[in-house]
Amino acid sequence: MPKPFYGDESPIVALATPPGESALALIRSSGPGSVALLSRVFSRPATLRKAAGNSVVYGWIRRPRDAVSRKTGTRAWELIDEVLVSVYRAPRSYTGEEGADITCHGGTATVRAVLETLEAAGFRESLPGEFSFRAFMNGKLDLTRSESVMELVRAKTGAARERAADRLAGRLQGDIAVMNRRLVEALAETELHLDYDEEELGLSGEGLPGRELVEDTLQCLRNLAGSWPGERLYQEGALAVIAGRPNAGKSSLFNALLGEDRSIVTAVPGTTRDWIEALVNIRGIPLRLVDTAGLREDLQGPPPSAAEEGGGLDRAEEIGIQRSRELLDRADLVLYVIDGTQGLRDEDKALLRTHAALPHPLILLWNKADIAPPPESLLPEFLPPESLPPEPLPPEQVPSLPLSATTGEGLEQLCGAIETALKGGIPRRGSETGLGSRRQKELVDRACTALEEVLSLAGRGEPLDLLAPLLREAVNALGEITGEVSTADILEAIFSKFCVGK
Numbered sequence: 001m002p003k004p005f006y007g008d009e010s011p012i013v014a015l016a017t018p019p020g021e022s023a024l025a026l027i028r029s030s031g032p033g034s035v036a037l038l039s040r041v042f043s044r045p046a047t048l049r050k051a052a053g054n055s056v057v058y059g060w061i062r063r064p065r066d067a068v069s070r071k072t073g074t075r076a077w078e079l080i081d082e083v084l085v086s087v088y089r090a091p092r093s094y095t096g097e098e099g100a101d102i103t104c105h106g107g108t109a110t111v112r113a114v115l116e117t118l119e120a121a122g123f124r125e126s127l128p129g130e131f132s133f134r135a136f137m138n139g140k141l142d143l144t145r146s147e148s149v150m151e152l153v154r155a156k157t158g159a160a161r162e163r164a165a166d167r168l169a170g171r172l173q174g175d176i177a178v179m180n181r182r183l184v185e186a187l188a189e190t191e192l193h194l195d196y197d198e199e200e201l202g203l204s205g206e207g208l209p210g211r212e213l214v215e216d217t218l219q220c221l222r223n224l225a226g227s228w229p230g231e232r233l234y235q236e237g238a239l240a241v242i243a244g245r246p247n248a249g250k251s252s253l254f255n256a257l258l259g260e261d262r263s264i265v266t267a268v269p270g271t272t273r274d275w276i277e278a279l280v281n282i283r284g285i286p287l288r289l290v291d292t293a294g295l296r297e298d299l300q301g302p303p304p305s306a307a308e309e310g311g312g313l314d315r316a317e318e319i320g321i322q323r324s325r326e327l328l329d330r331a332d333l334v335l336y337v338i339d340g341t342q343g344l345r346d347e348d349k350a351l352l353r354t355h356a357a358l359p360h361p362l363i364l365l366w367n368k369a370d371i372a373p374p375p376e377s378l379l380p381e382f383l384p385p386e387s388l389p390p391e392p393l394p395p396e397q398v399p400s401l402p403l404s405a406t407t408g409e410g411l412e413q414l415c416g417a418i419e420t421a422l423k424g425g426i427p428r429r430g431s432e433t434g435l436g437s438r439r440q441k442e443l444v445d446r447a448c449t450a451l452e453e454v455l456s457l458a459g460r461g462e463p464l465d466l467l468a469p470l471l472r473e474a475v476n477a478l479g480e481i482t483g484e485v486s487t488a489d490i491l492e493a494i495f496s497k498f499c500v501g502k
């Protein structure tokens with residue numbers, strides 16, 4: 001069989017629901033002739049073949065028994081599963097092609113048997129994102145909407161879903177189309193002037209035709225580019241590491257934020273030997289929260305040599321601590337827990353100084369506030385200035401909060417502080433459209449750079465034939481965002497990141 005490729009027209013199938021045990025599973029198929037092909041392994045072939053688009057047909061998936069059993073007179077068909085088939089007729093389907101969704105029972109063996117039957121009948125297993133690829137090729141979705149489909153599949157929080165749904169509804173596509181039209185207009189005017197003598201048209205110096213159009217569009221594009229840090233946060237989430245001395249209450253905080261007892265909490269220092277990660281939703285931001293092994297002061301130096309081993313700490317705890325440090329390097333945010341009953345120890349100061357070298361924001365938590373009231377003012381005497389990170393928040397703004405991981409006091413304030421810390425440098429935005437992928441952001445940047453250059457060259461009175469190619473470059477970048485301008489390898493790179501069945 002030839003290697004399948006995006007863009008061939010063969011009938012394809014894929015399981016669209018997660019594999020495993022479930023009441024029902026959805027297997028989708030698409031491609032010219034796919035309904036007739038399916039009817040070959042369906043208990044009511046004629047009904048299925050005649051079914052109108054957007055209708056549902058009840059029946060069984062079945063497969064022919066082999067020749068030997070046919071001779072022995074047993075039933076010619078083996079029944080595989082009782083199913084409902086939703087029929088689509090071109091162009092009224094997700095892909096724009098004829099197709100059928102098969103709702104079968106969700107057992108692993110059942111799904112496998114149905115898929116095998118369909119493949120034996122002539123369907124081929126789809127490539128990742130191939131359904132969406134076909135939808136794009138058939139003009140059903142532009143690239144921004146195709147990408148938002150995957151965003152919806154991956155959305156971890158309600159806020160992330162809302163943003164993706166906005167893009168699926170075509171809002172970003174619409175905004176890009178408006179900008180594109182303006183630039184094309186500016187380009188057309190520029191090219192028109194190229195065909196004539198500039199003197200004749202009365203142009204001089206800064207005469208970039210459609211200059212205002214270019215300036216307005218550049219401003220809109222800059223706003224759009226500015227949306228990405230925020231959008232990215234909702235899509236990709238952030239990594240927050242809980243750090244602090246052993247017994248400070250890190251695992252208790254982890255559990256409190258999770259709302260369940262995932263991490264072992266004991267009164268013996270060093271219980272959390274490695275690290276534990278969980279995904280929590282903090283004000284709509286998907287936060288990967290990590291509970292680490294305590295970072296002990298006596299371990300601040302290089303790891304002990306083999307000869308020194310066998311001292312106070314066992315190997316497992318050492319490895320855990322090493323991993324904690326690596327995690328801290330990658331963190332977007334550190335929640336530093338101080339044991340209120342012990343106060344700020346030299347060990348804490350040393351650790352805070354280590355964090356000061358890292359660029360991520362820090363939130364200090366005075367834990368066990370229920371039994372150890374926090375000092376009158378946590379700042380400044382509580383926090384030695386040299387222990388504070390210079391970026392991204394100035395020292396006086398490092399949030400420090402009293403907390404009780406066991407009673408839950410201070411947790412709400414902590415969630416607010418996490419949101420503020422992560423959105424620190426991100427401007428607050430209203431209901432404006434936002435970008436949905438890094439790819440889109442890069443193209444918007446490319447368009448901005450080209451337009452900035454157009455304006456700067458025009459300002460210096462450079463001739464129009466130097467400006468026109470730059471305008472065209474911006475138009476092409478916008479066209480690539482929606483997919484109007486695309487090449488096979490760009491498309492393949494985008495859709496191959498999708499999951500199979502989408």
Ligand SMILES: Nc1nc2c(ncn2[C@@H]2O[C@H](COP(=O)(O)OP(=O)(O)O)[C@@H](O)[C@H]2O)c(=O)[nH]1
Nearest residue numbers: 247248249250251252265266267368404405406
């Ligand atoms: N009273 C009180 N005890 C706490 C609080 N947080 C943690 N603890 C206790 O402190 C001990 C150590 O907690 P744990 O979460 O295991 O600390 P870790 O070593 O930093 O992970 C346990 O006995 C907890 O019950 C708190 O807010 N108030």
Ligand SMILES: [Mg+2]
Nearest residue numbers: 250251271272
């Ligand atoms: Mg712990």
